Amino acid sequence: MNQIDLGMVDWARAQFALTAMYHWIFVPLTLGLSFLCAFYESLYVRTGKEAWKKIAKFWMTLFGINFAIGVATGIILEFEFGTNWSNYSWMVGDIFGAPLAVEGIVAFFLEATFFAVMFFGWNRVSKGFHLFSTWMVAIGSNLSALWILVANGWMQHPVGMIFNPDTARFEMQNFWEVLFSPVAIAKFTHTTSSSFIVGSLFVITVASWYLLKGRNTEMAKKSILVAAVFGLLSTAYAGLTGDESAYVNASTQPMKLAAYEGLYNGKAKADLVAIGILKGQKAPDDDTDPFLFDIKIPGLLSLLANRDAGSFVPGIKDLVYGNAQEKIVGVKAKMERGRMAVADLAAYKNARKSGDKAGSAMALQKFGVNQDYLGYGYFSQPEESIPPVKLTFYSFHLMVTLGCLFTLFFVVFLYLAYKNSLERHRGLLRLGVVSFFLGLLASQAGWVVAEAGRQPWVIQNYLPVHIGTSNIAAGNVQATFFMFLGLFTLLLLAEVKIMLKQINIGPEEV
């Protein structure tokens, strides 16, 4: 089969999205709750009060349930790489090998070793060593995330590498450039800080339920106090890292920035859309207002994107069709260079095969001139470079809106917990019970922005999604899509059931 099956591409994308989104239900809770467990245990060690020990052990049990159910769900993503995304997987193998190997070692030594001490070591190792182990689990879990996010960051902003036309692989030239890529750093800090918020909201959800039921009230109030402080600090941190992400996007993925702001026509002193409803249909070049309704903050987008309120922020139209005045090269011009790169790569391959040394040297030289535009050579129209604008826009605004509300939410909970009057505010406690689900929603929306917003690229500028797939039939992917749907739904139901049972038992039996 030589022709690509576009149905297969869509199913492979859907399957990857499904798996990643299910996996991401478990991960942020692990990342956030691990630190909260460490805080509670630190308070126990510092004060010597048994109440804090009971609290730490209770949240550790819920952490353990989530960890156990969620562990290895990410491995399925690796299965999919080999089966559905073999071209992509081959091409990035050399880049991803190092970070993922480090992740494996870190995960094994830090998590696996200290995890056992954290759960089995109460009263069997010293207080200090137990606390150290709990902190190591928290740090190890979050460091594991670093390496995955470095790999993801590289796909969004490929640096520290060269493309080897002999092996068809990207080869790492500078590990540190890959590790400290601004996209990877922004991605890691924003992802972990938002996961801390999710962990804090989880504690508030469970504790609010206890307060509404009038059970375990002292434990619930103490838990909320710590979670609200951690959550509040994390929202501030997530705000800063989110700002940094947008700033980095402006230079590395301007199309993504334009999509999540619904900005079609670029402008100087660009406004930030605070609230907006996009029109049903919109062509990138029709010069009509994309919004049915919007509230904008003047100049703020320019300030956030370029740290200059008067600066020009390119819109989708500028990026697709070019803007000579702002010296922006359009996709059409990039497509021409990309097609030359594809043709020169093919010529190099054929000349090498036939033993034509002069021909292969010439083709390689010509390929080198245009190789940075390789991915554009696979487009048939410039508009293919536009990501799904509505999905990206609404996901971004949902994430930001919820993030802002969480700040207010943590302030109120912290104030009332400090004043010891939470139980009198039953409406707020009901909101507290649903807050974890809003946190998960915001976290998932964040990933939709990151991944839908970077379409159509699987590797920015080098490889569009439809070229990265394997030559397999759509039917195969469809079948496994529904298998995963079933498997993950069962796992989720198991987690919810065991978690609810444990919450219902409460800290007494832990």
Added chain:
Amino acid sequence: MPGYSQNNIFFKWQRTVVRFYLDGFRAMTVGKALWKIILIKLFVMFAILKLFFFSDYLHTNFSTDQQRSDHVLEQITLQSKIQAVEDKK
């Protein structure tokens, strides 16, 4: 084994670690159900999904890295791939 007795420090350390884990597993309450889920999950993932549905495309269809490179290079320079997108429009 010469010099390897039950008084050996390494042996004692090993025994302590094994006992630590065994006692820990025995004392688990929620953990038993979790271990069942983990084992079933890993079995489904590796013994069913990986084995029957998720073979590695390049490792299954090609035997050397050279062949794999050639295949991928062929794929990314294939005009029919680009044409397929144009045909759909």
